[in-house]
Amino acid sequence: MHEWREHTAEIELFVRAATPEEVFREAAEAFGRLVELAAEGEPARRRVAVEGRDYASLLVGFLDELIYLADTDSFVPDETHVELVDGGVSAALEGRVTEIQPIVKAATYHQLEFREEDGAWEARVVLDV
Amino acid sequence: MSERWIDETLYEIPADARADMRVPARIFADEELLAAIRRDRSLEQLQNVATLPGIVDAAIAMPDIHQGYGFPVGGLAATELPDGVVSPGGVGYDINCGVRLLALPLTEPELGARREQLVHEISRAVPAGAGKSNRKALSPVDLDRVLREGSSVLGGDDDVDRTESNGCLPGADPEAVSTRARDRGGGQLGTMGSGNHFVELQRVDRVFDESAAAAFGLGEHQVTVLIHSGSRGLGHQVCTDYVKRMDAVLDRYGIELPDRQLSCAPASSPEGQSYLAAMAAAANFAWANRQEIANRVRQAIERVLGHDAAAGTRQVYDVAHNVAKPERYDGRDVLVHRKGATRAFPAGSPEIPASFRDVGQPVFIPGSMGTVSYVLAGEQGSMGRSFGTTCHGAGRRLSRTAAKKEIGGAELRRELEGQGIVVRSPSNKGLAEEAPFAYKDVEIVVDVVERAGLARRVARVVPLGVVKG
Numbered sequence: 397m398h399e400w401r402e403h404t405a406e407i408e409l410f411v412r413a414a415t416p417e418e419v420f421r422e423a424a425e426a427f428g429r430l431v432e433l434a435a436e437g438e439p440a441r442r443r444v445a446v447e448g449r450d451y452a453s454l455l456v457g458f459l460d461e462l463i464y465l466a467d468t469d470s471f472v473p474d475e476t477h478v479e480l481v482d483g484g485v486s487a488a489l490e491g492r493v494t495e496i497q498p499i500v501k502a503a504t505y506h507q508l509e510f511r512e513e514d515g516a517w518e519a520r521v522v523l524d525v
Numbered sequence: 526m527s528e529r530w531i532d533e534t535l536y537e538i539p540a541d542a543r544a545d546m547r548v549p550a551r552i553f554a555d556e557e558l559l560a561a562i563r564r565d566r567s568l569e570q571l572q573n574v575a576t577l578p579g580i581v582d583a584a585i586a587m588p589d590i591h592q593g594y595g596f597p598v599g600g601l602a603a604t605e606l607p608d609g610v611v612s613p614g615g616v617g618y619d620i621n622c623g624v625r626l627l628a629l630p631l632t633e634p635e636l637g638a639r640r641e642q643l644v645h646e647i648s649r650a651v652p653a654g655a656g657k658s659n660r661k662a663l664s665p666v667d668l669d670r671v672l673r674e675g676s677s678v679l680g681g682d683d684d685v686d687r688t689e690s691n692g693c694l695p696g697a698d699p700e701a702v703s704t705r706a707r708d709r710g711g712g713q714l715g716t717m718g719s720g721n722h723f724v725e726l727q728r729v730d731r732v733f734d735e736s737a738a739a740a741f742g743l744g745e746h747q748v749t750v751l752i753h754s755g756s757r758g759l760g761h762q763v764c765t766d767y768v769k770r771m772d773a774v775l776d777r778y779g780i781e782l783p784d785r786q787l788s789c790a791p792a793s794s795p796e797g798q799s800y801l802a803a804m805a806a807a808a809n810f811a812w813a814n815r816q817e818i819a820n821r822v823r824q825a826i827e828r829v830l831g832h833d834a835a836a837g838t839r840q841v842y843d844v845a846h847n848v849a850k851p852e853r854y855d856g857r858d859v860l861v862h863r864k865g866a867t868r869a870f871p872a873g874s875p876e877i878p879a880s881f882r883d884v885g886q887p888v889f890i891p892g893s894m895g896t897v898s899y900v901l902a903g904e905q906g907s908m909g910r911s912f913g914t915t916c917h918g919a920g921r922r923l924s925r926t927a928a929k930k931e932i933g934g935a936e937l938r939r940e941l942e943g944q945g946i947v948v949r950s951p952s953n954k955g956l957a958e959e960a961p962f963a964y965k966d967v968e969i970v971v972d973v974v975e976r977a978g979l980a981r982r983v984a985r986v987v988p989l990g991v992v993k994g
Contacts, residue, residue, distance in 0.1 A: 468758075
C-alpha cells in the first residue's frame, strides 16, 4: 500500500510492502498515478538503473529517474519489474507516454526512511513539488 | 541563555539551545506569526541550518518562513568564504525562482473591457510547460550561451539593466551542467511551470511612497504584470545532481549533518566550486526564462492593445528569491544562501540601477492568489540585520491536501471570478491547492519587515486576472 501524507509545502510518500522490491514497485505506481492527467496514452517501455549506498538512497535515485522520464518523455509507469542487486537497483518499466502534470521537482533525502518493521518493509520520502 | 525577543520583531533561539548549533537562530516575526510558525517544524529546520560548518552570525528566518525539506523556506544562511560550506539545498531545487514586474503604459479604466481578452492572450502565449507544445527549441550552442550570459541573450538593454545582477551571475560554466539537466530544461525556456508559479495581471491600488513609486515607474490605477517562475527542470536537475554528489563526500570533509538534505561541501572544494558554476548557469537560465516570458507577455499586449502599449511596457525590476551569492558585509566575504528570501539592498548601493539608487532596490512580494501583492524598497536595516535580505511572499500555512479539503477548484474559480478576477488555469485541483487561505496574510508579513527596517512599502497591487500553470 501507499499513501500521501501531509507536509506544509511538499508531499510525503509513505509505502508499506512485503519486500524491498515491492516498495520500489509501489513507489513507481504512486508516482505514476500522481503525475498522469489521464489513464490513456501510447504504450511504451523504459529501463532504469541506479546505484547507491543503501535502500533509502536507491529509492531517492529511483524516483529521480521516474521524474526525469516524466519530464523529458512524458512517460508514466504502470507495471514495474524490480531487481535489487548489491549496491544497485534496476527496473524494467512498462507504461505509457501520456499527458502529465510536471509537478514534482525532485525526491529529497529529508526525513528519508527505508526499514523493516514488524515483518514488512516501510519507506518514507518527501518530494519537492 | 534562553529563547527571547531581541526587540518587537526579532526572536532569537540561542546557539546553546542545542549542542550541534554553531550560531543562534533568529526569526523576524511578531507574536501572532511566531505562534503560526511554531505549528510546523520550521524552527527545528532553522536550528539544523545553524549547525552548518562556516555559518556566520545566525541562521535567519523571514516572517513568511514555513517548513521545507532540509532548509526551511523563507530564510537565509551566510557562510564565510572561502572555506565555509555551500549547500545546494540552501538554494533549493528551483534555482533562481524569482519575480519580475512589468508596468504597462495605461490605467485600469483605460484597459477597460479588454482585460479578459488580455488575460486570455497571455495564457495562450505563456504555456505551463507540460507536454511538448509551444516550446522554444534551443540548439545546444544557444543553450550554452543562455547558461553563460542569461537575460541579455533574449532581452533588450533596458530590461537587462533593470534585473538583479543584470540577469547574469558571473562564473557560470555550462560544462558543470549535466546532460540530464539540459534534457530536462533545454526545451522549457519561456514556460511557467506548475505549483505556485503564475503570471498575474494587476492594477496598482495604493501608493505609499509617491517618489519611490515614480522612480519605479508606478502610479495609482496603473496596470502591471507580475511574472513568477524559475529555472524549470534544468535547475531542478542541477540541484538533484549536486545534493547527491555532496552527500557522497560528506565523510571526506568531516561534515556531520542532522538532516541528509542539508548536504554540502566547502565552497572552495572541487564539489563546491563545480556546484557554484552550475548554479550560476541555472540562475542565468532562469533569468532568460523570465525574459522570454516577458517577451511573450509583450507580444500578447501588442495583439490586444496595439504596438504602442507593448513598446511602452517597461520592466520595473526582476529579483531572485532562491540563489547563493558572494557578498561583503563588515569587511567579511560571505556566501549568502537565500531560499525563499529576496535581496533588498538600500539606497546608495552600487548594485542598484542608477535610476533607483536614491530609492532602494525594488522588491516584489506576491500575496496568495486573488489577494494583494506588494512592491517594497530595500532599507538600511537589511544590511546590518539580515545580510541585505527581506521576505519573498506570504508563506504557506496549510498543506496542499488541507487546502483541497477546504474548497473545490471549481468553487474557488467561481469565487475569484465573482470578485472580478479573470482566471485561466488548466487544473481545478492545482487551483484549489493555491487557495488564498492556504497562505499567511501578506499584510502582516510586510508589516513585520517594514517595522524591522528591512524594507518599506512603496505600492500595493491587486489582481485583475491570473494565469496559473
